[in-house]
Amino acid sequence: MTFPHVTLVQDPHDRLGLLRTDDAWLAERWADPASRVLVIAGTRVRPGPDGLEWVPAAEAPEGIRLLLGERDGTTWWGVIVPGEVAKAEPERWLPLRGLLPFLSGDAVREAPLVFHALGLAEWHWVHRFCPRCGGTLAARAAGHELVCAECGKPQFPRSDPAVIMLIAAGEAGSPDERCLLGRHPAWPAGRYSTLAGFCEPGESLEDAVRREVLEETGIAVGDVSYFGNQPWPLPSSLMLGFHGRATSEEIRLDDADVEDAQWFTRDDMRRRAEDGSLVLPGGVSISRSLVEDWYGGALPGSW
Numbered sequence: 001m002t003f004p005h006v007t008l009v010q011d012p013h014d015r016l017g018l019l020r021t022d023d024a025w026l027a028e029r030w031a032d033p034a035s036r037v038l039v040i041a042g043t044r045v046r047p048g049p050d051g052l053e054w055v056p057a058a059e060a061p062e063g064i065r066l067l068l069g070e071r072d073g074t075t076w077w078g079v080i081v082p083g084e085v086a087k088a089e090p091e092r093w094l095p096l097r098g099l100l101p102f103l104s105g106d107a108v109r110e111a112p113l114v115f116h117a118l119g120l121a122e123w124h125w126v127h128r129f130c131p132r133c134g135g136t137l138a139a140r141a142a143g144h145e146l147v148c149a150e151c152g153k154p155q156f157p158r159s160d161p162a163v164i165m166l167i168a169a170g171e172a173g174s175p176d177e178r179c180l181l182g183r184h185p186a187w188p189a190g191r192y193s194t195l196a197g198f199c200e201p202g203e204s205l206e207d208a209v210r211r212e213v214l215e216e217t218g219i220a221v222g223d224v225s226y227f228g229n230q231p232w233p234l235p236s237s238l239m240l241g242f243h244g245r246a247t248s249e250e251i252r253l254d255d256a257d258v259e260d261a262q263w264f265t266r267d268d269m270r271r272r273a274e275d276g277s278l279v280l281p282g283g284v285s286i287s288r289s290l291v292e293d294w295y296g297g298a299l300p301g302s303w
Contacts, residue, residue, distance in 0.1 A: 003293065005230045005241075005286035008103065008111040013071040015116070020067055020142040029075040030057050030065070036076055038114065039063075040121045042083025043235075044093035045114075051102050052110060064124060067142035068116050078117035078143070080124055096234055100284065119233035120144070123157045126235075131155070159231070159238040163208045164196035166290040167221060169246040169263065178268075179294050180219060180246065182261035190279045191303060192262070194287045196239070209242050217261045218252025221245065227293065230286040241286045243294070266295055273299045 019025050029035055036054035038045060039061060045052065057077065066078035086093035096118045103111045120143055127146055130137055135150025146155040170177040181192040197212030199205060206224040213221050227241035251261050264278070269291075272278035281287040282302045292298060 003228065003286075003289035004283040005228070005289040007108055008115070008284050009231060011071075011109045012112045013069040013076060013116075015069040016067065017144075020144055021140070026065075026067065026142060029067075030077070032075060033058070034074055036074060038068075038076075038078045038117050040078055040080050040117060041086035041093055042080070043118060043121045043125050044083070044086045044095055045099060045118070046086070046089070046093045047099065047102050051107050052099065052114065054110075064139050064143055066117060066120050066144075068113050071113075076113050078120065080121050080143075083125070100282075115231055115233050119159075119231075119236060120157060122233060122235040127155055158236065159233075160236055161199040161205065161208075162196060162232075162237045162239050163199060163205055163212060163242060164194055164239050164287055164290065165209045165213065165221075165224075165242040165244050166194050166227075166294050167213055167219060167244045167246050168294060169249050175267065176265065178263040178265045179291070180213075180217065180251075180261060180263055181291075182217060182258045184257060185259040187259075188279075190277055192260075192278060193281045194290050195258075195261075196287070198237075199240075205240055205242070209244055213244065213246075216253075216255040216258045218248075218250065218254065219246050220248040222247045227290060228286065232286075239286050241290050243290070269295060269299065273301050276301060279303060 033056060035057045037057050037060040038054055060079045061081050063079040063081040068076040068078060127137060130148035130151060130153055132153045133148060133151045135148040137146040137148055139146055144157060167180040168177055182195050183192045195213055195216055199208040209224045210221045213219050221244040224242050224244045227243055229241060230239045232239045253261060273280060279301055280291055280299060
């Protein structure tokens with residue numbers, strides 16, 4: 001079975017990490033007419049009529065240069081310009097979530113580059129001052145490092161580990177086996193998804209799964225097994241997917257982030273997905289992959 005969540009990361013680029021401090025090489029590649037640049041205003045990108053626009057370096061504005069890497073013989077870059085640029089046309093400059101429709105079909109090959117660029121842009125946006133002394137930060141290593149001009153403390157991009165899990169109960173593979181899905185209060189009617197949450201300091205991923213499920217639904221979880229992962233720079237997460245087995249089934253909602261949670265058999269899921277009363281996550285998300293892996297095939301409808 002091909003899992004939907006791998007679509008956005010199936011064609012990665014060579015990030016060329018060892019060349020980020022080679023100023024002569026960086027200048028040479030920037031001057032190459034074949035190099036292409038994605039312009040980012042703060043954390044937003046303005047797509048054109050035919051999709052995302054990668055401009056020649058000679059046409060790129062001044063800003064913080066981000067070396068993304070190389071693919072198909074082309075060097076790919078991002079350039080961060082002030083966020084105020086996007087304020088003149090707020091409806092045209094989109095955040096990453098708004099760009100996902102432009103990363104479908106043949107354009108899906110651009111997704112790893114876009115995720116890389118906007119993940120770095122978000123990091124630059126929220127790290128404008130040194131967290132140790134409040135001093136000014138300057139970019140180096142082709143946008144992958146920030147150094148304080150006052151105390152010299154370097155900062156590096158980070159991804160926050162987040163667990164996302166499909167919890168099942170009952171005899172595995174039986175008609176009565178069921179999985180647990182929940183919904184956020186802000187979601188439209190019918191939308192349900194797998195549970196998720198961030199890993200806390202000093203906590204294993206498996207224990208984060210158990211804690212989050214217990215906090216959000218009152219369900220106790222025993223065995224936990226790893227499924228897969230998905231970079232999700234919205235704004236800076238790495239989603240780590242798991243399957244888990246429930247040791248209790250009585251749902252208790254004590255977390256304000258979960259408005260409702262329900263157990264679904266495979267028959268329930270198929271019937272409600274077909275009639276539209278259950279709307280599952282989009283095909284590019286690891287949540288969808290977890291659900292369809294448990295279900296055993298593709299399901300209709302998505303966000």
